[in-house]
Amino acid sequence: MKAGAWFFALIAIAYLAWIGGVKADGSGDPAVGSVANGRYLDKEGQPTYNVQPDGTVDWFTYSGFRRYHAHCHVCHGPDGEGSSYAPALAESLKTLTYREFLFIVADGRKNVTTSQTNVMPALGHNRDVVCYLDDIFVYLRARSNGAIERGRPPKHEDKSEMTAKAERSCRG
Numbered sequence: 748m749k750a751g752a753w754f755f756a757l758i759a760i761a762y763l764a765w766i767g768g769v770k771a772d773g774s775g776d777p778a779v780g781s782v783a784n785g786r787y788l789d790k791e792g793q794p795t796y797n798v799q800p801d802g803t804v805d806w807f808t809y810s811g812f813r814r815y816h817a818h819c820h821v822c823h824g825p826d827g828e829g830s831s832y833a834p835a836l837a838e839s840l841k842t843l844t845y846r847e848f849l850f851i852v853a854d855g856r857k858n859v860t861t862s863q864t865n866v867m868p869a870l871g872h873n874r875d876v877v878c879y880l881d882d883i884f885v886y887l888r889a890r891s892n893g894a895i896e897r898g899r900p901p902k903h904e905d906k907s908e909m910t911a912k913a914e915r916s917c918r919g
């Protein structure tokens with residue numbers, strides 16, 4: 748192969764890596780791998796979002812929007828955008844994995860800097876949060892990838908009977 752052709756091949760590979768990289772977040776590729784009862788999973792089996800061309804979001808993204816604004820917004824700011832007190836979770840999810848997210852929310856975290864002590868409370872005992880961890884994760888994952896705009900998603904899929912059942916048993 749001539750030098751020019753090698754160069755072209757390198758550019759092509761870099762471009763493919765780049766478009767691939769844009770779609771990955773801390774949990775990997777958010778593309779839908781499977782769906783069952785309104786619950787979307789990526790190819791690794793982790794919860795992910797689904798946004799239809801007309802802007803209709805899956806139930807979990809919508810529910811996560813509501814739960815986020817009920818329990819996280821006060822510290823983390825609207826739409827996962829962050830505040831002077833706590834980090835922008837839409838940014839955090841670009842590097843945090845699904846597991847790390849679950850552990851931090853359940854166990855909390857305390858980061859003592861020289862100027863201030865910022866505390867992420869342990870919310871593992873709070874059913875209003877724990878029963879909706881996947882919802883909040885999926886919502887923030889969608890925000891993190893720019894799949895949805897700021898604000899309330901205008902249209903959403905219905906809650907499936909399976910999801911309603913799981914919710915009832917989690918809430919006890």
Ligand code: HEC
Binds near residue numbers: 823858
């Ligand atoms: C009382 C305020 C407060 C509330 C309420 C709160 N957080 Fe936090 N959270 C924080 C602070 C402060 C940090 C940064 C802690 C640190 O620096 O270690 C944080 C950190 C985090 C992190 C790690 C971010 C990173 O970039 O490493 C995650 C994930 C997180 N919070 C999720 C949530 C979720 C989800 C909710 C709602 C269910 C929530 N938090 C509610 C204050 C809060």
